[in-house]
Amino acid sequence: MSEQRRGAPRSEAARIAILEATARLVRERGYEQLSMEGVAAAAHVGKQTIYRWWGSKSELVAESMLDGFLMPGGEEPPNTGDLRADLAAWLREIFVFVESPDNELMLRSLVSAATVSREIGARLHEQLGAGSALTRRIDDAAATGEIRSGLLGQDVGELLIGAVVLRVLTREPTGPDLPGRLVRSILGDAPS
Amino acid sequence: MSEQRRGAPRSEAARIAILEATARLVRERGYEQLSMEGVAAAAHVGKQTIYRWWGSKSELVAESMLDGFLMPGGEEPPNTGDLRADLAAWLREIFVFVESPDNELMLRSLVSAATVSREIGARLHEQLGAGSALTRRIDDAAATGEIRSGLLGQDVGELLIGAVVLRVLTREPTGPDLPGRLVRSILGDAPS
Amino acid sequence: MSEQRRGAPRSEAARIAILEATARLVRERGYEQLSMEGVAAAAHVGKQTIYRWWGSKSELVAESMLDGFLMPGGEEPPNTGDLRADLAAWLREIFVFVESPDNELMLRSLVSAATVSREIGARLHEQLGAGSALTRRIDDAAATGEIRSGLLGQDVGELLIGAVVLRVLTREPTGPDLPGRLVRSILGDAPS
Amino acid sequence: MSEQRRGAPRSEAARIAILEATARLVRERGYEQLSMEGVAAAAHVGKQTIYRWWGSKSELVAESMLDGFLMPGGEEPPNTGDLRADLAAWLREIFVFVESPDNELMLRSLVSAATVSREIGARLHEQLGAGSALTRRIDDAAATGEIRSGLLGQDVGELLIGAVVLRVLTREPTGPDLPGRLVRSILGDAPS
DNA sequence: AGGTAAGCGAGACGGTACGTCAGGTCTTAAA
DNA sequence: TTTAAGACCTGACGTACCGTCTCGCTTACCT
Known part of the structure; x- marks a missing residue:
């Protein structure tokens, strides 16, 4: 049988707010100046909610990037035949x-x-x-x-x-x- | 007419100790984990002595690198004719x-x-x-x-x-x- | 006319587990170090079950004490006539x-x-x-x-x-x- | 010879500001509600400056009390002969x-x-x-x-x-x- | 029997405070 | 005047709990 999950499920709203705040702050201040406290504050989220799902700044930035919050998708080269x-x-x-x-x-x-x-x-x-x-x-x-x-x-x-x-x-x-x-x-x- | 300096001159020993400690710590721990306090302690030097001559971690690392403390000189490619x-x-x-x-x-x-x-x-x-x-x-x-x-x-x-x-x-x-x-x-x- | 209750009645097992855990933890760690989360975990009980019936740590400790979980009853002085x-x-x-x-x-x-x-x-x-x-x-x-x-x-x-x-x-x-x-x-x- | 001390000496202004803030906050909020962060903020002092000299809230309160910031000196009983x-x-x-x-x-x-x-x-x-x-x-x-x-x-x-x-x-x-x-x-x- | 409330264990949530580390500045005494 | 030492204010770290809020389940009364 499947492991029975209990307790409230993860909040999608919090997840998105965090990833968006991360993307915005990286763009505005840069990776080095990005602080977990800053993300938590900007996303109106407790720090623990970040640490519960991401282990480090780099993990967080990675996911923000993967989910397209941080970078526009890689542009494909055009194809004119040349x-x-x-x-x-x-x-x-x-x-x-x-x-x-x-x-x-x-x-x-x-x-x-x-x-x-x-x-x-x-x-x-x-x-x-x-x-x-x-x-x-x-x-x-x-x-x-x-x-x-x-x-x-x-x-x-x-x-x-x-x-x-x-x-x-x-x-x-x-x-x-x-x-x-x-x-x-x-x-x-x-x-x- | 020459700008007459007074007081103790800059300590060359301190300068080298700092650059060496920087190089060693970058190699051992990486740039992000390098702390100015760590460098000061490792070089047996006051923090102020570092800040007096270098304005930031990146300046310090740059000079450490330039002076060859951090990287071996760029290898030249061989020349066999081919x-x-x-x-x-x-x-x-x-x-x-x-x-x-x-x-x-x-x-x-x-x-x-x-x-x-x-x-x-x-x-x-x-x-x-x-x-x-x-x-x-x-x-x-x-x-x-x-x-x-x-x-x-x-x-x-x-x-x-x-x-x-x-x-x-x-x-x-x-x-x-x-x-x-x-x-x-x-x-x-x-x-x- | 009696206030007719519906739904599951209060769990006596949970109540006792909570009071006993409280008493044990107070004895082991002291009042200041007692945490509601600790009590919940030790009693295998949800935090809400505690907060449903007790409003605060002090209320909880008070009841644990009153019910004799925490202190032996006050000793009466002997009566030898002197x-x-x-x-x-x-x-x-x-x-x-x-x-x-x-x-x-x-x-x-x-x-x-x-x-x-x-x-x-x-x-x-x-x-x-x-x-x-x-x-x-x-x-x-x-x-x-x-x-x-x-x-x-x-x-x-x-x-x-x-x-x-x-x-x-x-x-x-x-x-x-x-x-x-x-x-x-x-x-x-x-x-x- | 005596252990030669170097570096800046302890700041008396900070010491007093901390003890006074502690006393005021204990009076206003009580011991349980007293937070080290609150003291640091009220005394315009870094938390580390508190932790450098006092190991815990109780030590801090003890010294605040001893130095008379917290309680008026014990009153002496009058002496009328009776x-x-x-x-x-x-x-x-x-x-x-x-x-x-x-x-x-x-x-x-x-x-x-x-x-x-x-x-x-x-x-x-x-x-x-x-x-x-x-x-x-x-x-x-x-x-x-x-x-x-x-x-x-x-x-x-x-x-x-x-x-x-x-x-x-x-x-x-x-x-x-x-x-x-x-x-x-x-x-x-x-x-x- | 089915519907409807509670109560329950679990645990995620927004927060506050913890005690620590480091940043960069300032203040000493010695050299 | 520079130096090593180190105190200072600040800000961020990652953790522990707070008290509240869902979840899916169980239990028991009420149609």
Whole structure:
């Protein structure tokens, strides 16, 4: 027989209030400045209610991220048939997002959180897009011969996303032609 | 005319003790768990002596890193004449270093510190090798036609180092052929 | 016309389990360290079941005491015909009880509880014996001329019990002749 | 040589602010409702500054009491030459003080504190007057034959103070003739 | 027999306070 | 004037209980 649960069930309202407050505070103040007390106060919740369900700040941030409270879903690259152009456009969009002062703090917070929690690391990876769509798009192009064979979508994705993460960390401005250069650095020029 | 200083000069012994203690504690406990009180105690130094010369934890860690207390100098890639092999060997060495449990904590600490301090970000970048040797090595190869023209050493370096940083964050195991795959993903196979 | 009750009646088993757990925990840990959660857990009872019937810790302790779970009934003084000897013997017995390390904590707990709850104060008074037997015994002796007239049993009882309570608070050791001295301080020596 | 002290010395201002805040809060809210956080806030002091010098609430209250922040010094009984009248007057004054609603809470707090801390118990004893003046006054009277010999000032003092403490606990009103009755219960009527 | 109240064990909830750790500033005496 | 020591105020930590509030169940009276 199933373990009989007793007592009041978990409050969904509290759960959501906590995750939302977490997301808001990470965006506003950053991961390091996020305090459990601050979250509890902002969510009008007792501290114990947080600690009952999440063991640490990093777990909390991880779930807030997973549930989409913290980051918009990983954007898929467009598909116009021209992979080089599509990847460059996608990268450009990401760099714009990354370099916006509104998102700077949040992104560095996520990286910081990833250094603390293995789970966040994995999540960050997926969320940034290496997960599926990007990988598939590249593998398809390799299959149709649009790009040279032997390229794995996963490897290419990792190189590109790595470059993005590196920019988040070094805070160096990117310049408008970087996306194109990076893509061409890997895929070469389009065959004429 | 010279600015005449009076009183006791800055104690070099204290300065070094502080930087060494910082490096040791970052390695042992990680950036987040590093406390200024802990550094002061470990270095047998008053807290004020730290705050007099460094304004924050991140400044302290940055200087500790810069002075070579925290990280071994960025390894230069070997030069056997075969760029692809050299880069792969260099990457392999880095991945071994990165995946060693002894260095894991320290590396994540550095990334974490970089999210806090712009200065550390820049330094981390240089230290990882994008600085000079790697870039030059690739540019030379492009000039001699060993690899296709149009590749900038800086871009290639950024892609490779980005992949390394990403692995530090995601903590996924690399596998022995990853370095080769990454290098070939960018440079393609050697011309026959 | 009788107030007809519906629903399940109060559980006697729960009531007794709660009072016994309360008594045990007061003895073991003292009034201050007694927690409602502790009582609920020890009695295998929901917290609400306690709060349904008792409004506060002090009420709970008061009833536990009244029902004899907490204190042995107030001892009556013996009656050998010699009031002075009887009172001294009775006091001696009480001092032994009071100074026993087993009872120390519980007695101080009762005093502490009395400071919180008027009801416990009254109960403690009765329980210590001022209630009836002691008073009557002294009044009888005054009536028969064994002791000087004008003495009220109640006043004498209060003086003696006050001395006991004072010892509970000050924790000073009593010495074997204190009971006799206190009794003689009030009643004087027996007429020859 | 003497252990050389270094670092800033203890702040007298903080010490006094803490003891005064403690005294005020005990008077206003009672011992049970006194919180260390409340004291820290009222004294504009960090909690650690309290915990650095006092280990617990009871220690803090004890010192506040000892330093006279909490209770007025034990009143000495008057000396008109008539011991019975003097003691009765002194008791009457004490009962007035004890039964004043302004002091009720504070006195029960002291008793409560005494149940927690042996030190406070001893202090309460002295402070209530058993210490010296009362004892001496009675002993003198016994020496001059004003009262029957064989009476120890200490015993008589304990009986009287015990009666006072008992009243504090039971909260029963005293009535105007109680002081006289208690004194006569011990000392008998004055010889004509 | 079915409906309707309670009572029950369990436990989640919003809170308050705990006692500790660390942050960054200030104050000493010694060097 | 710098140093080691360390007291100070502040703020956050993670825990223990408070008293209230659901839950799903059981018990017993009342149609």
